[in-house]
Amino acid sequence: MSADNAAPKKMSVSDKTMIEMSGVHKWFGDFHVLKDINLTVKEGERIVIAGPSGSGKSTLIRCINHLEPHDEGRIVIDGIELTEDLKRIDEVRREVGMVFQQFNLFPHMTVLENCTLAPLWVRKMPEADARDLAMKFLERVRIPEQAGKYPGQLSGGQQQRVAIARALCMNPKIMLFDEPTSALDPEMIKEVLDVMVELAREGMTMLCVTHEMGFAREVANRVVFMDEGEIIEEAPPEEFFSAPKNARTKEFLAQILAH
Amino acid sequence: MGMEDVSGRPRMKPGTSRSPLGWARRNLFSGVGNTVLTLVSVYILWMVIPPLLDFTIFSAVWTGTTREACLVPDAGACWPFVWANIDQFIYGRYPPSEIWRVNIVFALGIATIVPMLIPAAPAKRFNLIFLLVVYPLIALVLLAGDRPGLPPVPTSEWGGLLVTLVVAVTGIVVSLPLGIVLALGRRSSMPAIRMLSIVFIEFWRGVPLITVLFMASVMLPLFLPEGLNPDNLLRCLVGVALFSSAYMAEVVRGGLQAIPAGQYEAARAVGLGYWQAMIGVVLPQALRHVIPGIVNTFIGLFKDTTLVLIVGIFDLLGQVRAQLSDPNWTVPQGALTGYIFAALVFWVFCFGMSQYSNFMERRLNTGHER
Numbered sequence: 308m309s310a311d312n313a314a315p316k317k318m319s320v321s322d323k324t325m326i327e328m329s330g331v332h333k334w335f336g337d338f339h340v341l342k343d344i345n346l347t348v349k350e351g352e353r354i355v356i357a358g359p360s361g362s363g364k365s366t367l368i369r370c371i372n373h374l375e376p377h378d379e380g381r382i383v384i385d386g387i388e389l390t391e392d393l394k395r396i397d398e399v400r401r402e403v404g405m406v407f408q409q410f411n412l413f414p415h416m417t418v419l420e421n422c423t424l425a426p427l428w429v430r431k432m433p434e435a436d437a438r439d440l441a442m443k444f445l446e447r448v449r450i451p452e453q454a455g456k457y458p459g460q461l462s463g464g465q466q467q468r469v470a471i472a473r474a475l476c477m478n479p480k481i482m483l484f485d486e487p488t489s490a491l492d493p494e495m496i497k498e499v500l501d502v503m504v505e506l507a508r509e510g511m512t513m514l515c516v517t518h519e520m521g522f523a524r525e526v527a528n529r530v531v532f533m534d535e536g537e538i539i540e541e542a543p544p545e546e547f548f549s550a551p552k553n554a555r556t557k558e559f560l561a562q563i564l565a566h
Numbered sequence: 567m568g569m570e571d572v573s574g575r576p577r578m579k580p581g582t583s584r585s586p587l588g589w590a591r592r593n594l595f596s597g598v599g600n601t602v603l604t605l606v607s608v609y610i611l612w613m614v615i616p617p618l619l620d621f622t623i624f625s626a627v628w629t630g631t632t633r634e635a636c637l638v639p640d641a642g643a644c645w646p647f648v649w650a651n652i653d654q655f656i657y658g659r660y661p662p663s664e665i666w667r668v669n670i671v672f673a674l675g676i677a678t679i680v681p682m683l684i685p686a687a688p689a690k691r692f693n694l695i696f697l698l699v700v701y702p703l704i705a706l707v708l709l710a711g712d713r714p715g716l717p718p719v720p721t722s723e724w725g726g727l728l729v730t731l732v733v734a735v736t737g738i739v740v741s742l743p744l745g746i747v748l749a750l751g752r753r754s755s756m757p758a759i760r761m762l763s764i765v766f767i768e769f770w771r772g773v774p775l776i777t778v779l780f781m782a783s784v785m786l787p788l789f790l791p792e793g794l795n796p797d798n799l800l801r802c803l804v805g806v807a808l809f810s811s812a813y814m815a816e817v818v819r820g821g822l823q824a825i826p827a828g829q830y831e832a833a834r835a836v837g838l839g840y841w842q843a844m845i846g847v848v849l850p851q852a853l854r855h856v857i858p859g860i861v862n863t864f865i866g867l868f869k870d871t872t873l874v875l876i877v878g879i880f881d882l883l884g885q886v887r888a889q890l891s892d893p894n895w896t897v898p899q900g901a902l903t904g905y906i907f908a909a910l911v912f913w914v915f916c917f918g919m920s921q922y923s924n925f926m927e928r929r930l931n932t933g934h935e936r
Contacts, residue, residue, distance in 0.1 A: 374831050401837040411832035415850050424846060425836035470832075477837055 320528060323350040324383075325481055325512050326371060331380035333366060340366045341377070342536040350480075353513045355523040355544075358533035359559060364516040367533070368483045371514065372403040385480060401429060404474030408486040410466040412458035412473070418445065419454040422473045429477070437476075444472040448502050464495030468502055475506075482506065484515040520563060524548065532556050621899075622906060636897040643903040644895075651889045655907075658725015658880050664717065667708045668728055674704065675735075683922060685929065698739065721799035725880035727911065729799070733806055733871040733881065738864050740807035745814025746853075750844060752819055763815070770812035775873055778805040783877035802874050810867045817859035821852035854930050861923035865916045883908045 326348040333341040340363045348354055356364045369375040370382060373389050373396045382389040384399045413421050422441035426432040432440070445451040448468035458466050467487055474482060484503065488496045500522050507513055507526040517523070523530050523544050530547040532540040532555075540547070540556045548564075551557045594604040625642030627635055636644035648655070657665055678697050681687035709732075712718035724732070751763030770778070782805040783798055790796075825848050833843035853860070875884035886904040889895065 372835055374835065397837065397839060400835060403835075405832075405835040407828060407832060407835075409826075409828050411826075411828040413829065413832070413847050413851075415854070425838060428842050428846060429837040473836060 320352050321350040324348070325350045325352075325385055326514070327381070327383045328367075328370075329381050331370065331377050331382060333363075333370065333375065333377050333379075340536050341370070344380070344538060346531065346538065346541075348481075348512060348514065350512055351510045352528045353507050353511075353526050354515065354529050354531055355527040356514065356516045356531045356533060357518065357520075357523065357559070357563075358539075362533040363536040364533050365485050368405075368485055368514050368516055371481070371483060372400050372405055374405075401477060402479055403481045403483060404477060404479035405483045406467070406470050406474055406485065406487045408489050410458070410463070410470045410490070412466055412470055414458050417455055417457055418450070418461070418469050421458065421469060422476045425473075425477050441472070441476055444475045445469070447475070447505075448472045449498075462495060463491045464498045467491065467495075467499045471499075471502055471506070481512045481514070484513065484517065486516050486518070488517065488519060518563060520548070532559065534559070621902070633895050633897050636899065641899065643906065644897050644899050645903065647889075647895045647897065647900050647903055648907050650895065651892070654726060654889055655882060655885055656727045658728060658885055659723040660719060660725065660728065661717075661723065664711070664719055667711070667716065667719075671705045671708050672731075674701065675731075702739075721797050721879075724799065726885040727882045729874065729879060730868075730871050730881040730883075732799075733803060733874060734868045736803045737806045737810045737867045737871070741810035741814045741863070741867070742860070744807070744811035746818050746849065748811060748815035749818035749822055752815065753822060767812045767815050770809050771816070775806070775809055775870055776876060778809050779873060779877050781805070798877065799874075799879055802877060802879060806867070806871070806874075810863060810870075813863050813866075814860065817856050817863055818852065820859065821854075821856035822848065824855050825852050857923050857927050857930075861919055865919055868916060868919070869912060882911060 324347055326346065328344050328346045331341055331344040332339070344367060346354075346367075356367065358364050366375055370377045370389075371384065376391070377389075385402055387395050387399050389396065389399060412418075413424070416424065419438065419441055422444065423434075423437040426437040426440055427434065430437075442451055442454065445454055448471055450465055450468050450472070453461060453465060453469070458469065461469065471482075471487075487503070488499050491499065496519070500519060503513075503515070503522065504526055513526075515522070515527075527544050529541055530544050531538055532547070532551075532553070534555050540551065540553045542551075547556075548560065551560055595601045621642040623642075625640060626645055627638070627641050627643070628645050630636065630646040631650070633644075633647075635646050653662065653665070657668055660668060678693065678701050682690070682693050682697055687693070707713055708716070709724070709728075710719060710721070748763050748767055751759045752767065754760045754763070779802055782801040786801060787795055829847055829851065830843055833847040834840075838846060871881050872883040874881050875887070880888055886908045890900055890904055
């Protein structure tokens with residue numbers, strides 16, 4: 308990973324609370340996916356959420372921008388409580404960017420149009436400004452030369468970097484990553500992780516569901532381990548990897564670090 | 567197939583020849599089954615094509631001003647019957663002195679729709695607004711009249727191709743947006759809206775169009791309060807539009823179902839509202855998938871306009887039938903001539919729509935998608 312270039316910048320964490328989840332429960336029919344989730348994230352914090360598949364990791368971060376409504380408990384994002392109030396949901400979504408496992412780029416639009424759509428339609432930005440903004444972020448993810456292409460013409464890694472740029476174009480305060488590298492061929496994982504590491508260095512508040520434990524070691528302030536809908540353990544990466552407390556955490560780490 | 571020589575022509579398997587005889591052997595007589603099918607097809611074509619050509623072209627009567635011209639022995643189609651009645655076929659009983667108004671509506675319609683259909687033509691948004699808002703108003707004022715300088719022409723005097731086009735265009739223009747709204751409604755997460763959409767769609771899909779037209783024309787006036795008696799043609803227009811909207815809704819819903827949920831979620835996640843996500847992200851992809859189905863519905867609708875005949879409105883086909891009973895033109899081959907003419911006109915419109923949809927599909931499929 309790219310820890311080599313210069314000393315890692317100090318990644319500051321402020322005292323401001325960006326995300327507060329307290330007593331959050333969610334059910335899919337009879338299935339209790341989230342059980343009493345309590346999680347506080349400060350501005351500038353980078354949280355990695357790990358756990359076996361089906362443990363509710365994705366559902367948890369999808370609750371943060373209300374792609375999944377929660378059934379019980381409180382979720383407050385940057386001072387805005389998520390309720391069924393559609394206006395507030397839209398407000399929160401404007402501040403929270405999301406990157407999906409399957410990229411979910413809009414295939415009928417060029418890379419540039421993918422990035423400018425929300426600034427134009429949601430922020431009502433003038434076209435030239437939206438274009439400049441999009442190009443700025445496409446340069447940040449090192450892909451400006453592909454601006455005129457359609458997503459179908461790009462590799463998986465390139466598509467995921469475009470997806471990150473698209474989310475950044477809304478100037479979000481929080482970025483959610485839902486297994487951003489799981490659908491990528493191995494040789495493309497690094498290019499996406501590099502972009503995410505850079506983003507972390509710039510002080511972005513990030514929640515990342517991932518199996519990339521190297522990434523967790525390098526940038527996370529905390530690793531949150533989930534199993535069967537519960538947060539089992541929460542610790543800084545050094546502690547989490549070297550001295551896991553819970554038996555299930557140990558078992559998970561043994562499996563994931565075995566190869 | 568990938569093998570090509572330097573000239574760019576596909577290289578052929580050795581032993582095959584490029585001659586017509588070789589082509590025929592490969593494609594028409596490659597086995598017993600194929601040979602039998604080829605012979606049967608040739609026989610059927612031989613039975614049908616020569617008599618048809620003979621009737622419509624070689625033995626047909628092309629000139630003349632009265633029925634006597636067509637009363638020669640062994641005469642084919644009586645085209646003078648069509649020439650003599652062409653005004654009725656196009657305008658129905660619209661007063662001849664006012665026909666210029668219909669012609670303006672036709673010309674303006676062509677001038678608005680053609681640039682709309684050509685992808686390279688500029689100002690699509692303006693064009694669309696003109697087509698959907700301004701043009702219908704102009705057409706209504708010109709056709710119905712009752713304005714200074716424009717004497718009223720009641721819809722009972724409209725007929726022929728004019729009525730066919732009015733019904734079909736109204737049906738098409740209303741059914742697409744209404745069908746989209748119904749399809750979205752049927753997939754809505756709000757139970758009330760979903761139920762309403764389902765009930766609406768299933769009601770209109772469950773009744774035959776003839777029933778709809780009868781209800782609109784005969785039953786509806788019984789339910790409406792006295793004095794409120796909307797025009798017969800208008801009632802049929804509403805009936806046809808709602809009827810085809812239900813079909814359109816199901817076609818569009820098929821397209822919506824083909825779009826992965828991730829597209830909608832991604833659109834919402836970047837902050838787009840429901841309608842923005844639908845209009846900007848989901849519908850452009852969904853509608854592209856179902857162009858053949860949409861055009862299929864349009865073509866069906868265009869041909870179904872002939873059913874308005876049963877409530878006393880004379881569309882093109884109805885007008886042709888009406889002119890058949892004209893004593894000045896009772897000739898034995900009159901009916902066949904009239905029906906062939908009507909079929910030809912319908913075929914030109916429907917084939918045109920079908921070709922345009924093929925063109926759009928090819929255009930939209932150039933290298934955009936995975």
